Amino acid sequence: MDDLDLDHDSVYDGLLGGDASQWAFGTDFEDPLAGVDTTIPAGVDGDLLAAYCLMLGDDALIYAHRLSEWTSNAPDLEDDIALANIALDLLGQARLLLARAAAADPSVVPELPEGSPVPPEDALAFFRDEHAFRNVGYVEAINGDFAVTIVRLLLFSAHRLALLQRLAVSADPVLSAIAAKGVKEVTYHRDYAGRWFVTLARGTEESRRRLVAGLRTVWSTYAELSRPTEVEMRAAEQGFGVDPATLTDEVDAVIEHVLATGGIERPDVPPSGTGPTGRNGRHTEVMGLLLAEMQVVARAHPRGTW
């Protein structure tokens, strides 16, 4: 073969030759913030910044894992690929946010055996127990059918897009850069979910029935996304975070537009719960199973190199 690509044609070359630069995808642990100035800006508390980034990073991580469960199970190949891509984007955002949290306050990172090659963001993802996760319960809920998934993705993406747009001018330049990049990605996610919402709403009797049922299921949990915690309020005061309650009108206008386009009435379901949520480490029953599946391999091999 004249065009044999010596760098890529055999995945074993790196293993056999001991040349670390020839490993295949995903086998290295380079810092995703290598060379990025992670100094805490004046007027910002490092531990608060870390706590805030954990919340946003955990939302992305747990939702990415949940959405990835559609891989090989979606109604058709295109949607299989779409949901996997959306999960991948969110996983990338989670990696950056967790790395930012670890750089802002190294004490949030679980301790691992000496010599463990696990980087801080992976230690946060795979070696924290359930109560240490700060994601909203909204993202850990089981997928349900395709209609439930689409409704949940629409409301989540609409909220997250509004949030990331505001964070693009965060007082923390690292968070601002992560958010500005995320805006481009989540724009595609929101459009995808919005289009499927309208398609299901205006499709068959059965698709509409399922969509309306899915909307009722998701709607009662949706208020959690805009219910602020003390961390978010203080992050907003320090100019690097956003009080999610201030996003409500903007997000609502988007949802109203999608509902109207689909000819679907706003559900009259009251929000469930007002007390401490996932943001405070109190999770629903399904979270334990999700974490077990997500973490089991990494925990079995804390010194593993992948």
Next chain:
Amino acid sequence: MVTALAGEQSRARKIASTVVDPEMPMLTLVDLGVLRDVTEDGDHVTVTITPTYSGCPAMATMRDDLVHALTDAGYVEIKVRISLSPAWSSDWITERGRRQLRDHGLSAPGPAATGPVQLSLAPIRRAIDCPRCGSDDVRLTSEFGPTACKALYQCSDCLEPFEHVKEI
């Protein structure tokens, strides 16, 4: 410290400029707009790259390939730094890169959207041609493709499916 002057490329930059995208090897990292800066000081080199998508797994390979190429060229200490801001845009793909995409059966991105983010509930309409037969009668099959950066299309004339690099 040697930084490339306008119109003049340092040796390290020339070498870094030969490294290609592992998924779209018809594009160099320069064509893709990922290679932002190369500085060298003796046998030390610092390369700055910008990730395309937050979760793109090809970034790790790009970084490894940069280290590999520069190591082979005799450089001893190679640092690859990440630049997150400004975020990568498909507008950074060079003219040569766009020709290369087309020559290899992929459709190049149009201008990325600017200004306020719009919700679009109708399929995005792009004025693109089939990279194989040139017909403008093409249809979108999915906004998401085999890699984060591509959408899937099919030509209604020659019926060939093809990939379109998305605007971002």
